[in-house]
Amino acid sequence: MTVSLLTDKYELTMLSAALRDGAAHRRCVFEVFARRLPDGRRYGVVAGVGRFLEALEQFRFTDADLASLDGLDQATLDYLRDFRFTGDVDGYPEGELYFPNSPVLSVRGSFAECVLLETLALSIYNHDCAIASAAARMVSAAGGRTLIEMGSRRTHERAAVAAARAAYLAGFDGTSNLEAGRTYGVPTLGTSAHAFTMLHTGPDGPDEPAAFAAQVAALGVGTTLLVDTYDVTTGVANAVAAAGPELGAVRIDSGDLGVLARQTREQLDTLGANKTRIVVSGDLDEYSIAALRADPVDAYGVGTSLVTGSGAPTASMVYKLVEVDGIPVTKRSSNKASHGGAKQALRTSRQTGTVTEEIVYPDGQPPTIVDPSRQVSTALVRDGAPVTDQRTQLADGRRRVADGLVSLPWEGLKLSHGEPAIATRIIAPGAS
Amino acid sequence: MTVSLLTDKYELTMLSAALRDGAAHRRCVFEVFARRLPDGRRYGVVAGVGRFLEALEQFRFTDADLASLDGLDQATLDYLRDFRFTGDVDGYPEGELYFPNSPVLSVRGSFAECVLLETLALSIYNHDCAIASAAARMVSAAGGRTLIEMGSRRTHERAAVAAARAAYLAGFDGTSNLEAGRTYGVPTLGTSAHAFTMLHTGPDGPDEPAAFAAQVAALGVGTTLLVDTYDVTTGVANAVAAAGPELGAVRIDSGDLGVLARQTREQLDTLGANKTRIVVSGDLDEYSIAALRADPVDAYGVGTSLVTGSGAPTASMVYKLVEVDGIPVTKRSSNKASHGGAKQALRTSRQTGTVTEEIVYPDGQPPTIVDPSRQVSTALVRDGAPVTDQRTQLADGRRRVADGLVSLPWEGLKLSHGEPAIATRIIAPGAS
Known part of the structure; x- marks a missing residue:
């Protein structure tokens, strides 16, 4: 079972057109972010990073894959036959909290190689972040009592494995799902x-x-x-x-x-x-x-609400082209204004460690910040190769979620509907 | 990637205990049904039958599968090593409408072989029925205009393929998802x-x-x-x-x-x-x-709402033991009363073809019905082998959904919240 066809057809038709007019080779930056959190949520949890990196390594087109594709010209088929991603990826590490417009993933490379990853990246992030974000709320609600994920039967059989992984990342203690035990080492119970x-x-x-x-x-x-x-x-x-x-x-x-x-x-x-x-x-x-x-x-077994994201089964993340050959680009259609240019994020905090703001700024133009702050993104892939010592382990991610929840202002942990726990400030290019 | 570990651990611990006391070999009937439709829905659409039958054929334990399982005794491992399903399966065919308590799937065999299928059967049915049920409402809302499924990016990458299949079954015209094109022949667009x-x-x-x-x-x-x-x-x-x-x-x-x-x-x-x-x-x-x-x-592209079941991302189906060695069994815990004994269903209609009632009756005790009626279930597997000429094709399923929607009373097609389009009447054993 290959991963390369877990892709929307338009990525290949765009590739075909872009190869034909030469634009396929322009250097691009695509970013993954959520314009807003699900209704009333106060934070999100990044999950799926490790799954995305693994899928990226597997993203090749076999002869059988290519034979199944109709109507593509020879140049496109030749490109796909030799395809491997050779660009760079930066992103929020597994288990990091995110907020509206946090640049959780940045993909740099030629248009051709970046555009092919859109669907797969979004499928993984939208699913896994939705589950981990719901799971983290359950973890904080459980106040240290044991939580067991047992929702496999309520979701697609393969989504169930990823859901068990995301729940464990967020702080669940185990899962009923045997494949999640084998693939990710999640403790199995039942x-x-x-x-x-x-x-x-x-x-x-x-x-x-x-x-x-x-x-x-x-x-x-x-x-x-x-x-x-x-x-x-x-x-x-x-x-x-x-x-x-x-x-x-x-x-x-x-x-x-x-x-x-x-x-x-x-x-x-x-x-x-x-x-x-x-x-x-x-x-x-x-x-x-x-x-x-x-x-x-002493322990809670949670099923349906976990695997369906407790009312928010998808994280509504998008994968947007933000820069072409160094030029920031934006769409201007109604209600979907996006922010051009590659971005980075700083998270500021008080001396106590309580976070105060997510500052999204143009890459390479860090603002001057007086308060304690840290870079949120990390290098995940360089020249197509995973940055191995950065490759996120689930155990690291579990610590990161736990630390992240502790870092929120107190109202950020309320289960009731509200605003994001911290505001996101977006600094336009040249404005800092 | 094997399917046998897409299973909850408790199925193996139950197997182990049942092998030890001999109960594993008792003849059982398990049934899949939904106690209710999602809030306000008027009908459901059965989907995933073909996927379940395919998974059933693949349901074997490799040495690698067995090696990943901790703490099982030798008798259980030996049983799993030789496992193949040898029982019978009946069920509603792909694309059939269902209502509360419709027995959409009946699995007969030893306790051991039936209990192992619980999670996989439910994962497939709960996901695929949720998507097809939402999709059918969109199809009837579109009134003959073209519908394109483009939600892959909003759901788990493998769930996306099944979602595209379910949407096509329900009457969508195509999908953006390339793997759905390859695996199921769904027309791809984009x-x-x-x-x-x-x-x-x-x-x-x-x-x-x-x-x-x-x-x-x-x-x-x-x-x-x-x-x-x-x-x-x-x-x-x-x-x-x-x-x-x-x-x-x-x-x-x-x-x-x-x-x-x-x-x-x-x-x-x-x-x-x-x-x-x-x-x-x-x-x-x-x-x-x-x-x-x-x-x-002229055409609608539908994403998020389709792949998330438009507010009902899971069909809430359960897999319940209803009969042991010919004895009807039921659970008696609060609010979850179930109906013991193997069941069949008849769907009655007026002379015009408009359906009037779903009659669920004890298997082998068909009620006397004056109105036109038909058996809803069909044989899917006999002695472990798919009944091939019954094996549901997507094209047949598409016709079945279309026919089913036409057969509903007019209020059954309303999009607003309401009661199921027809009532389900359950006849207790011995009562007919």
């Missing part, structure tokens, strides 16, 4: 579903004790028993009877989770299972996670 | 982006005529020129100047599309370009498509 309990049904009806005994025999007393298939109180009693007071955890997947968690905690304690943890799941989102803060919940 | 126009910028500024001339030279006068990079009126004039009155189409991607379409139609007609088509794009959904019905628009 024990059983209602079907396993219901499987243990005989002529005399349901036999939850048999199901629990079978699970404990196979997985040990440290396992998590799902106690809400029939009746939670009976389920908890059956669970402790099967595993003893060393039972690892019980999971509740339905009903009023707060009430059930309190009742279950009391019941477990009464049964001597003081260390048995309580896992809750079932249509949780950042708001319901926060609402359970006062209840004795 | 010509150019703003970047191509902006690429033609020199020391004296933008040169839209040069861009259009280059595109026409490469792609012919039948191409579509994007006219809103700078000024639409000037863009249209430049477009006709470059291509002559035989210009294929102009595309407008921003602004008040209705106003601009009317102005552009008048301008094109004045310039003698009476046959030049007008394509509009830019944050369209079913509502804005419908709102443009009175305007001279």
Whole structure:
């Protein structure tokens, strides 16, 4: 399965036309940014950097790829046959926070080589940033309790793997998705579903004790028993009877989770299972996670809302040509004014570390800043080769998200709808 | 890239426990259904059947797959090493409409072989049905005008390919996505982006005529020129100047599309370009498509709203164990009552063909129905092998969606929020 056809056709027709008139070889800068955050969001989380760099290395056209393309002239086919990206890429590292107009990715090279990457870059960034941004809100809502990603079934089967990666980046503790475990080393978790309990049904009806005994025999007393298939109180009693007071955890997947968690905690304690943890799941989102803060919940399993970006399934990032042979270019159509010229960003902060502003300035013209500040972008690719020691590892990204959340002004962590946590100031070329 | 690890870990732990106590070999029926349609939707469209059948054939565990799995006992690894699905599958064919509790997929076999398919089946159905269901609303809103799927950049790069397939199934005319063209034969469309126009910028500024001339030279006068990079009126004039009155189409991607379409139609007609088509794009959904019905628009390009299911990015389908060794089983936890026993569905209609009811009845106990009716499910797999002449082709599915939409009562095609177009009647076992 090659990646080069994960591309919109117009990139190849533009290539064809540009090769014909020679413009294909002009030096260009394309930038990826979001004009705004999803409605009411206060920050975004960059994710997908590592996936994009990997896809960039794989971005070649096989003979089979080329044979599938209709109507392209020979010069275009020849160009594609030899294609590899030879330009430079800079960008916000994996796990960095972003705000409106943050230049999260800058791609430099010939028009031909840059234009071909538009769709793939945007697909990866728009998906992964949407998931990581939603996940980070859940992480801050959970206040240190364990979060397990279990939404694979609610999204496309391959998107599920990327979603598990993005959730882990944002601070989730693990995933149900086995491929995410293999590909990205995300810890995998999971024990059983209602079907396993219901499987243990005989002529005399349901036999939850048999199901629990079978699970404990196979997985040990440290396992998590799902106690809400029939009746939670009976389920908890059956669970402790099967595993003893060393039972690892019980999971509740339905009903009023707060009430059930309190009742279950009391019941477990009464049964001597003081260390048995309580896992809750079932249509949780950042708001319901926060609402359970006062209840004795040890871990949350989150599915649908995570993999669908909790109301914002795409990050609305765009890939825009901003510079041609050193000349800033902009579009002038209604309501879509963009800012020409290659850009860099500085993030300023107070002495305490709390961030104060995102300053987007023309590349090479850094403004004079009195407050503490740092460059947000980093070199990702030089002359087509990944800058290896910069290549983002998930562990680094997890630290970066955690540090980023701590750096926000307090209102930036509010779950309610509001303005971006810090303002973005855009300095026009020549204005600094 | 294998498909077998696109699976939640708990399926393997359940398998392990069930192999140990022998329950793994009990004969089971699992069903896929949606308890409800997304908020206010009046019907759903089944999609992903062909993708699921293909994944089912590929569902094997390689040595590398097995090596990546931690903590499984030898019996489980041995089972997985030899695994292939040997059971039966019935389901609604590709493009069939569905309603709450429609049994869109029924999987029969041992517990072991059925439980392993849960995540993959749901991922495919939840994604593809969500996209096709949104797409069908756009198709009916477009009233016969051309619809082009161009949302790849707004969703995960592999989900994009499936989304293009689902949109085509629902009646879209083509996609921008090249891989969807190769894999599924979906017609691919696309010509150019703003970047191509902006690429033609020199020391004296933008040169839209040069861009259009280059595109026409490469792609012919039948191409579509994007006219809103700078000024639409000037863009249209430049477009006709470059291509002559035989210009294929102009595309407008921003602004008040209705106003601009009317102005552009008048301008094109004045310039003698009476046959030049007008394509509009830019944050369209079913509502804005419908709102443009009175305007001279020939084709719509739809992106974000299509690939995100227009507010419903997942179809909320579940995969539930309903029968064990012939015994109906149900869960009894709060608010999630399910209906035990394997089921079939009949769809009744008036003599005119307008559908009236979805009747879900216990398998083998068909109710006596006076009105015209038909069985909705069909055999998809027998003894592990696809029933090939039933294997759904996209062309058949497109006809099925079109026929399904025509069969709905008139209010079923309303875009506004409402009840399902027909009611689902569930007949309990023994009640008919």
